[in-house]
Amino acid sequence: MNDPKIIVALDYPNADSAMALVAQLDPQLCRLKVGKQLFTAAGPGLVESLANKGFAVFLDLKFHDIPTTVALACKAAANLGVWMMNVHALGGSSMLRAAREALGESAQRPLLIAVTLLTSMSETDMVEIGLTGSPQDAVLRLASLTHAAGLDGVVCSAQEAALLKQTLGQSFCLVTPGIRPAMAALGDQQRVMTPVAALAAGSDYLVIGRPITHAADPLKALQNIHTEISNEENP
Numbered sequence: 001m002n003d004p005k006i007i008v009a010l011d012y013p014n015a016d017s018a019m020a021l022v023a024q025l026d027p028q029l030c031r032l033k034v035g036k037q038l039f040t041a042a043g044p045g046l047v048e049s050l051a052n053k054g055f056a057v058f059l060d061l062k063f064h065d066i067p068t069t070v071a072l073a074c075k076a077a078a079n080l081g082v083w084m085m086n087v088h089a090l091g092g093s094s095m096l097r098a099a100r101e102a103l104g105e106s107a108q109r110p111l112l113i114a115v116t117l118l119t120s121m122s123e124t125d126m127v128e129i130g131l132t133g134s135p136q137d138a139v140l141r142l143a144s145l146t147h148a149a150g151l152d153g154v155v156c157s158a159q160e161a162a163l164l165k166q167t168l169g170q171s172f173c174l175v176t177p178g179i180r181p182a183m184a185a186l187g188d189q190q191r192v193m194t195p196v197a198a199l200a201a202g203s204d205y206l207v208i209g210r211p212i213t214h215a216a217d218p219l220k221a222l223q224n225i226h227t228e229i230s231n232e233e234n235p
């Protein structure tokens with residue numbers, strides 16, 4: 001498979017534990033996501049070494065700050081050779097545009113996406129922070145803002161994927177965490193979907209962490225999901 005749909009979330013406390021998993025994985029089968037925990041513990045050197053091993057790396061640091069700071073952070077991330085990075089759409093239009101402009105127009109630039117509403121958030125959580133309307137309303141509003149600012153796509157729940165593809169077009173990239181194979185534990189995720197259902201709904205890439213990294217046999221868990229997806233795509 002040349003365009004792996006699965007992004008394995010490397011939510012590990014240090015480089016050694018992350019690399020122990022990565023040693024079992026194949027860049028033809030999955031991409032990798034480095035988030036706040038691992039990046040803070042292991043630093044940019046780890047990101048570069050994953051990229052040098054041939055993995056497409058999604059640097060998930062969810063930048064959210066004043067426009068100039070975010071633009072400079074995006075430039076620094078691009079210099080690490082990542083495939084994709086993200087910012088928070090809640091940072092607003094000026095921040096989103098500054099982030100996008102910082103990456104320039106080269107064909108080799110990383111994809112830039114924005115987090116809409118975290119998949120861990122329920123309607124009750126939204127009310128607490130003053131967001132009115134349904135999760136779908138908030139995601140559509142933030143994704144439209146992101147689209148208008150010229151970004152490549154959003155992170156959203158697969159539950160919102162069909163609506164976003166319909167409204168913002170097929171080429172707007174949808175990256176969906178909150179993926180749970182049937183019977184898997186939900187953990188802190190609220191708005192979840194199975195891998196096959198998420199792709200059918202319009203997800204372009206599936207971010208999967210604990211169902212793979214906490215499995216007794218992580219490689220087998222990845223292969224099982226991969227097979228399930230491939231069977232659905234090529235029946």
Ligand SMILES: O=C(O)c1cc(=O)[nH]c(=O)n1[C@@H]1O[C@H](COP(=O)(O)O)[C@@H](O)[C@H]1O
Binds near residue numbers: 086119120177178189
């Ligand atoms: O930006 C993300 O990747 C992200 C956004 C979001 O709304 N929800 C979400 O779960 N994530 C990330 O996706 C991964 C999900 O991991 P699991 O819940 O273990 O599959 C974690 O690394 C989260 O940081």
